[in-house]
Amino acid sequence: MKFKQQLMLLGIVLSANAMGGSIDYLSQQDAEYLAHPAMVGKVGVSGAYYNPAGTVWLEDGTYIQINNQTHLKDYRMEHTNSSGETSKFKSDKASPVVPSLQIVKKKGDTAFFFHAGAIAGGGSVAYSGGIATFPQIADDKFSQIGGGFTSGSTIHGKSYYVAFQGGVARKFNEAWSGAVGIRLVDAERKFKGEGNFEVLGGAIKPKFDIDSERTAFGVAGIFGLNYQPNDRFNLGLRYETETKLDFDNKEHKLRNGFNSSVPTMIIPGVGKLSGDTFYNMIAQDPAIRQWMSEGSGKRNLPAMAAIGASYRATEKLTLLASGNYYFIKETSDDLGNFDHYDNGYEVAVGLDYQLNEKWTLMTGYQYTDTGANEKTYTDTDYVLDANMYSAGVKYRYSSQLELMATYSYVSYVNDKNIKNIKYSKHVDAFGLGLIYKF
Template identity: 25%
Template sequence: MSSRKPRCKPLTTPLGLFAVVSTLLCCESASAGGIMVYEAGQEGAGLANAGSAVLATDPSVLMTNPAGMTRLKGTQVNANAQVILGAMKFSRDDGNTFDGGNGGNPLPYLPGSSLFITHEVNDRASIGFGMYGNFGLAVDYDDDWAGRYFTQESALIGISFQPTFAYKITDALSVGIGPRFVYGYFRTEVAVNNNPFGLLDTPDGQLRYKDTDWGTGVNVGLLYQLNERTQLGLDYTSKVKLEFSDSPELKHITNPVLNFALNRLDVDSLDLDMNIPQTATFSASYELSPQWKLLGSLGWQDWSDFGSIGVQVDSNAGGTSRSVDRQYKDTYHVSIGAQNQIDSHWRWNMGLGYDSSAVDNSDRTVDVPMGDAWRFATGVNYALDKDTDLHLSYTLIWMGDMSTEQTKNSNGQSVSGEYRNAALHVIGGGMVWRF
């Protein structure tokens, strides 16, 4: 998310280069961003992340606390799928100065899947592997909407591949570690105003940018059995740096000033550096009875580090580098939940969670419209037999009304409005096989 008035402050920049970059890039605010998604189709999705670092019921625990693998017997496989359905329609207000519509629903759906495998080497050690996507967001507005000069389409997706090792130090204490290899995909499309002063009736041009990169990090966890009814868990994931570098594709740029600057500078590449935030989660569970278990989590995510995005344009005529600060701030998470083991086959999950916003209202942007989020989740797990489980879950992520206003530095024009009753619906499910 960029600030209300996107900033591109050159450290060293020729005048012509600044004209190109400020016109083509600042209007997009170096578009990049994402959200941390707790849901990956696993059974724990029905708990709104409550107890995620102690919920060692299937192999997906290697994503939320690798130490939990030591609680799993034999060889187990967990395959999941999910879809995120968005309801985030934008509504213009009187502060909007651009023509165009409201953009439609920018997030109609976003599918995902995950796969986890664990193997008990002996009564102390376990190994595992996970492939999952728990980071990212994608928006796709109508091309002619009022905010097209800030974004038409933006997507940032991260897929993690995590080999994992866990060891039971004592009967009560386990540790786990897994390196994360993250494949990042970034794509953006933004309209370019060929007629910035409104003197001519000239169709828009467009800037397109797409690239992929690999980043590395680590997932470390501790799991402690305090007594026969209480478990405590702590999980930490390090930041993962992604470096995107590719040539922006420019289409139908008819403004002679822009064409002159581009021809003179022969722009080669646009570099965008960003960090998937480091996180820390503490969880606890308490078994009230053989039927009921209470769970809770407290979490922190380092979004302030993600908000400083390096931008560099290389050209034959010189170069410039700058930092676009999106005014992100760290976020905090709290959740509570419960599990009800109804009988030998059915287990019912329910949870309530809250995440603070990574931006203030004045800094919200249309490429990543994000705010405070409440999670209302529920799900069921059904044991088909002693070696096979089936689970389904539903989560409502409620963000409510989110106002936004972004202003172009060049002429002071703004896109202004509100996302009313914004929400995400997450439906997921999967199976667990034990061998």
């Protein structure tokens, strides 16, 4: 049975969405992250992902944390052709259920931890009018033969990487602890839809018809350290190895769509025109190339390092800070997806303020530099720099049960690619979480 099916048996149905992180990574692995993204230095059940070495500093017991996130998304792209005409495209498909699960069993100087969720991926999108690459291709490739992009196109995309990770943490002494773990990743990327074109004044209507599915399985190692010299300060560190993902691509409709809609003919001044002619034109575009039948190959998740600290400034106020660094330039990539990237990073700050024994207020901010630039963006792969503003509340119902509600607004930095396609998006994310101690 595939790993994502096993996760569904646990009652988790994934609909991942790109929000925090770099390249394909997703930083938001639980509801608490949406209240303050500076999680790496905290000791808690969420440490099963963010600070595994810190889980050994919990009180003895078995903990389970169940999370759900709801993402309201607004993704837009637009293309301006050589005549100054602008085509706009939008996807506002929501992700109502984005769950994750953490379990920690701590006894004495040892803790066992487990996390399940969507470690990476771009989520689900639906562009009813197609994507900006279509008018760009028509303008660049088809205009010389009296061609253009017509209405009636639809594009659906989905990208999610289901992950299971677990391991063990152990105290070395009264201040230091370490952790080692393993992550299993089942990745799937889909691209499906139609694009309508016309050439020779509408006499021929080439049909872009694609149904592509790319799948891969990978393994990564996880290593952690935690330093807690006293009851006020805590420092967490985490390193994850590169995850090898050798994607197998299944796509069988694109060439047939062009061959069935374009008759072979000789055009004066142009030469031979056929379905393969249009297929080869499309093959040159980086937004489409990886989804074609030739698009199998490695698209690994980069190695990453994280560091974070928490400091209890007063009996009520705890300050948080953390950072993530993604080693993108060293990541294996057969198809050129990561060409021209720099290494990416995130920096975050936050605070907890305990109003009383029952209620805690949380807030935070994060800046993400993805390492991307205008040479890297395509319609199916644009990771924009972002500012994330977060807040939340935690309620201690009893010594065994805590509940939380959180919210983040993610504002992405608008940008253009080298084809003058403009990209913009924002996300409203809502989180609910439950922590129970046995």
